Amino acid sequence: MQKAYLLTLGCPKNEADSDAFAGCLKKAGWGITGSIENSDLLLINTCAFIKPAVDESLEVIGEALDWKNERPERVLILAGCLPGRYPQDDSGGLEGFDLVIGPGDTARLEEYLLLSSASSPEPAGGRISRYLKISxxxxxxxxxxxxxxxxxxxxDRTPESILMDAHHLAQQGAVEIGIVGQDTASWKCGKDSVSWLISQLAGTYPDIWFRLYYIHPAYYPDDFLALLAEHENVMPYVDMPVQHVSDRILKRMGRPYTGDHLRKLFDEFEGYDGMLSVRTTLIAGYPGETEEDFDELIEFLSQYRCIRTIAAFPYWPEEGTREYSRHSSEDIPDAGAVQSRLSRIGDSADEHNIIWADRLDGEVMDVLADTPLLGHSRLDAPEVDGACCFDRSVVPGRIIRCRIAGGTGSDLNAEVLI
Ligand code: SF4
Incomplete structure (x- = not known):
């Protein structure tokens, strides 16, 4: 059987696209392998959200072209945001690929595979944590x-097609399903909101953990905490990229909420009756950001112990955006100031890690085993947040009852109880 290797760059949203690409490949009779050396087809699902992501994609492309040059009969496919962002690229950089397709373009992949050789389908395998794109x-x-x-x-995708995909993921052995999309909180079908959708999924698959990603603060569903209280299998986890809290900067970013709106939401998270963790992302050094704006952001972070994970990025001027065409170089804080702001956010993240390790010390909780020695708790997303390190080997894919025994950084030590 011919084998395909899928390489996903960037965020979990790309994982959902890769799952769809893997589905097309399997349907066409390709097996999926975890080894690039043994593969006959390499599909690279790229990210081009910001310049570092473009740079990473370009570096991987260089290596992939070398891989293809070694054995030109192998198939090389480029997919995702990079060709989506530069569809008219005439630099020659995208030459050498057998197929170039945009983000989630399964139709073109299917068409290509139909015209290429196929062998017998691979039996359903199954990764433990999967992603389901709703929009x-x-x-x-x-x-x-x-x-x-x-x-x-x-x-927005229809509830029927989302439930159908969830069914396939469940059949393939998914133990956790991450609900992804660029703006999940805005998902709608008639009068039905994303909370309704998750409640349908959680009710249909009570043994699967569901985790909602990328909740835009302006569209946060009012009934989200009630949803968590009602469904034990919806993770008590709020992934909310606030980006900033200064009203001036939020306005300039085109984010339609205020610092007070965020404080109201975070007060609610803080008051949740039970353990709840918040992951957030921030941009440091946005054009026009002053020390006062930044101090306000740091003050905000220090007020909320529900914040468990903080990811911070420097502002990148991206061609084609509104900010790119309007800011002048004087608007952008100098590189030294940006570095020092990022390091202050890093200090704040360290403080939150210490608070959480202390808070969780001695707690008994369920941990999903990703490997024999590593897993993730209900409070942490796989791949992007802290891990739980087991004190003995367990079976991957099982939910393990553990007692937390402190931690290092964002990682926790977990004593296996059963
Ligand atoms: S940053 Fe804004 S525009 Fe970009 S994906 Fe998120 S919500 Fe959409």
Missing amino acids: EGCSNNCSYCTIPLIRGARR
Whole structure:
């Protein structure tokens, strides 16, 4: 059987696209392998959200072209945001690929595979944590972001097609399903909201953990905490990229909420009756950001112990965005100031890690085993947040009852109880 290797760059949203690409490959009779050396087809699902992601994609492309040059009969496919962002690339950089397709373009992949050789289908395997995309694109048009340019306006998938995909993931052995999309909180079908959708999924698959990603603060569903209280298998986890808290900067970013709106939401999270963790992302050094704006952000972070994970990025001027065409170089804080702001956010993240390790010390909780020695708790997303390190080997894919025994950084030590 011919084997395909899928390489996913960037965020969990790309994982959902890769799952769809893997589905097309399997349908066409390709096996999926975890070894690039043994593969006959390499599909690279790229990210081009910001410049470092573009750079990483270009580096991987260089290596992939070398791989192809060694044995030119192998198939090399480039997919995702990079060709989506530069569809008219005439630099020659995308030459050497057998197929170049945009984000989530399964139709073109299927068409290509139909015309190429196929062998017998692979039996269902199954990764432990999977991702389910409920919408494509974004209509928010934040001033700094290229996603709406690359992926277009938001299109919500129907509940039927989402439930169908969830069924396939469950059949393949998924133990956790992450609900992804550029703006998941805005998902709608008639009067039904994303909370309704998750409640359907959680009710249909009570043994699967569901985790909602990328909740835009302006569209946070009011009934989300009630949903958590009602469904034990919806993770007590709020992934909310606030980006900033200064009203001036939020306005300039084109984010339609205020610092007070965020304080109201975070007060609610803080008051949740039970353990709840918040992951957030921030941009440091946004054009026009002053020391006062930044101090306000740091003050905000220090107020909320529910914040468990903080990811911070420097501002990148991205061609084609509103901010790119309007800011002058004087607007951008100098590199030294940006570095020092990022390091202050890092200090704040360290403080939150210490608070959480202390808070969780001695707690008995369920941990999903990703490997024999590593897993993730209900409070942490796989791959991007802290891990739990087991004190003895367990079976991957099982939910393990553990007692937490402190931690290091964002990782926790877990004593296996059963
Ligand atoms: S919400 Fe804003 S930052 Fe997020 S994908 Fe949409 S436009 Fe980009």
